[in-house]
Structure formats: structure tokens, C-alpha cells
Amino acid sequence: MTLNDNQLIRYSRNILLSDIDIVGQEKLLSSSAMVIGLGGLGSPVASYLAASGVGRLVISDFDSVHISNLQRQTIFSSKNIGENKAVAAKKRLLEINPQIEIISLSKLSSTEELREWISTVDIVADCTDNLGTRLVINDICFSEKTMLVSGAAIKMDGQLIVIDPTNPDGPCYRCLYNTDEDLEDDSCSDSGVLGPIVGAVGCLQATEILKILLSIGTSSAGKLITIDGRHLEWLKIDLPKNLKCKTCNQKND
Numbered sequence: 001m002t003l004n005d006n007q008l009i010r011y012s013r014n015i016l017l018s019d020i021d022i023v024g025q026e027k028l029l030s031s032s033a034m035v036i037g038l039g040g041l042g043s044p045v046a047s048y049l050a051a052s053g054v055g056r057l058v059i060s061d062f063d064s065v066h067i068s069n070l071q072r073q074t075i076f077s078s079k080n081i082g083e084n085k086a087v088a089a090k091k092r093l094l095e096i097n098p099q100i101e102i103i104s105l106s107k108l109s110s111t112e113e114l115r116e117w118i119s120t121v122d123i124v125a126d127c128t129d130n131l132g133t134r135l136v137i138n139d140i141c142f143s144e145k146t147m148l149v150s151g152a153a154i155k156m157d158g159q160l161i162v163i164d165p166t167n168p169d170g171p172c173y174r175c176l177y178n179t180d181e182d183l184e185d186d187s188c189s190d191s192g193v194l195g196p197i198v199g200a201v202g203c204l205q206a207t208e209i210l211k212i213l214l215s216i217g218t219s220s221a222g223k224l225i226t227i228d229g230r231h232l233e234w235l236k237i238d239l240p241k242n243l244k245c246k247t248c249n250q251k252n253d
């Protein structure tokens with residue numbers, strides 16, 4: 001792929017970075033990512049990946065835009081209320097960057113269909129809002145050996161987890177939880193969330209995805225990053241591998 005004059009200007013601020021340059025930009029345009037969930041996390045993730053020139057984006061959300069989403073889901077506007085999020089987001093993303101391919105999924109009939117889509121991309125951003133779905137995505141990414149950048153936010157707290165399924169010694173998302181127990185699911189609709197906190201986590205997800213696609217700096221794979229928004233304090237720790245984890249413990253295969 002050779003960049004044309006229009007692309008050289010559009011992506012000039014990327015290209016000026018020595019970590020990206022023209023070669024990196026060409027690589028981004030040849031890369032693909034799936035953004036699952038187009039809420040407060042997915043809004044900045046999808047927007048920045050599209051704007052940065054990731055060449056093929058698969059975006060997925062089954063819900064419709066509700067007026068209560070607009071406090072933080074910045075990819076949407078009041079005119080989108082009632083529209084499916086994947087359909088509305090695709091229109092906005094193509095306004096930002098009409099030169100990339102965007103596939104919007106407003107419905108998935110099965111876990112197998114989700115697996116098929118995940119198998120077509122280089123990396124997955126989990127921007128969903130419930131633990132059950134997160135664990136399904138984690139398990140599929142692990143078996144497909146697809147990098148996973150998972151974000152979450154509630155109230156004024158956020159977290160980011162990066163999973164590299166190609167590292168046999170690395171943890172997965174399920175390692176965080178005792179998976180056979182009932183999991184309490186705290187939701188934004190019950191507890192509230194500060195818009196910029198969920199946006200900040202989404203921006204970090206997008207940053208990490210671009211870093212991974214371009215092999216920039218140090219990967220955060222196997223790390224858990226937590227953000228305490230009330231005091232604006234960050235913590236980055238190793239996520240320990242749970243040797244009883246049914247997803248990533250090779251002995252259970």
C-alpha cells in the first residue's frame with residue numbers, strides 16, 4: 001500500500017511521529033480491529049481508531065441510542081436517539097474518515113457468529129458493559145489467539161486490561177474472577193458513571209491498540225491498570241495468572 005497525497009496530509013501528525021512514520025501509517029491502513037460495544041468506551045475507541053486510519057473496523061452493538069446515553073457516549077448526538085448504535089456510529093465514523101472500511105453489526109445471532117467476526121481482525125476492543133459478555137469475548141479471543149484490550153468504568157473508577165493469548169504464561173480476563181461463582185454485575189444504569197472517566201479509559205484502550213498494532217513501546221499485556229478518578233491516581237500492576245482458570249490454563253485443555 002502506498003499513501004496518496006490526501007492520505008499523507010490526513011495522517012501527517014501520525015507520520016511525523018518517529019514511532020509511526022509512513023511505514024507505520026501504511027501498516028495501520030492494512031490493519032483491522034473489532035470494537036464490541038459502542039457506549040462510553042466504544043465512542044472514543046472507534047472514533048480514534050477510525051481517525052488514525054485503522055483500515056478496517058468491525059463495530060458491534062445491538063442497543064439503540066437512548067437520551068441517557070448522551071452524557072458520555074460522544075459518538076452520538078440527540079438526532080440519533082432511537083437509532084441502532086452500530087448503524088449510527090458507522091455514519092459518524094465515515095464522516096470522520098470516509099477512506100476506511102467499516103462493517104457495522106446491529107445483530108449477532110450466535111456466539112459462533114461473534115467468533116467468526118473476531119477471527120477476521122487483528123485485535124479486539126472489549127467496550128461492553130456486562131461481565132458475562134466480557135468473559136465470552138475473552139474466551140473467544142483466547143482460543144482464536146487474538147489480542148484483547150478490555151476497558152471498564154463505573155462511578156468514578158476505571159480499569160484497563162490487556163490480554164495477549166499468544167503468551168502461554170500470560171493471564172486472561174477470566175483469571176480475575178472465580179468463574180463458577182455467581183458474579184455480581186455493577187452497572188452504570190444502577191450506579192452512575194462520570195462521562196470523562198469512561199472516555200479516559202476508552203482513550204487508553206485506543207492508545208494501547210495503536211501501540212500493539214505498530215509494536216510501539218512496552219506492551220501492557222498481562223497488566224491491570226486502574227484509575228481512581230476521584231483522586232486522579234493510577235495504578236499499573238501485574239495481573240496474576242489463575243492456575244485454576246478454565247480458559248487460559250493449558251492443563252485444562
Ligand SMILES: [Zn+2]
Nearest residue numbers: 172175245248
Ligand atoms: Zn485465565
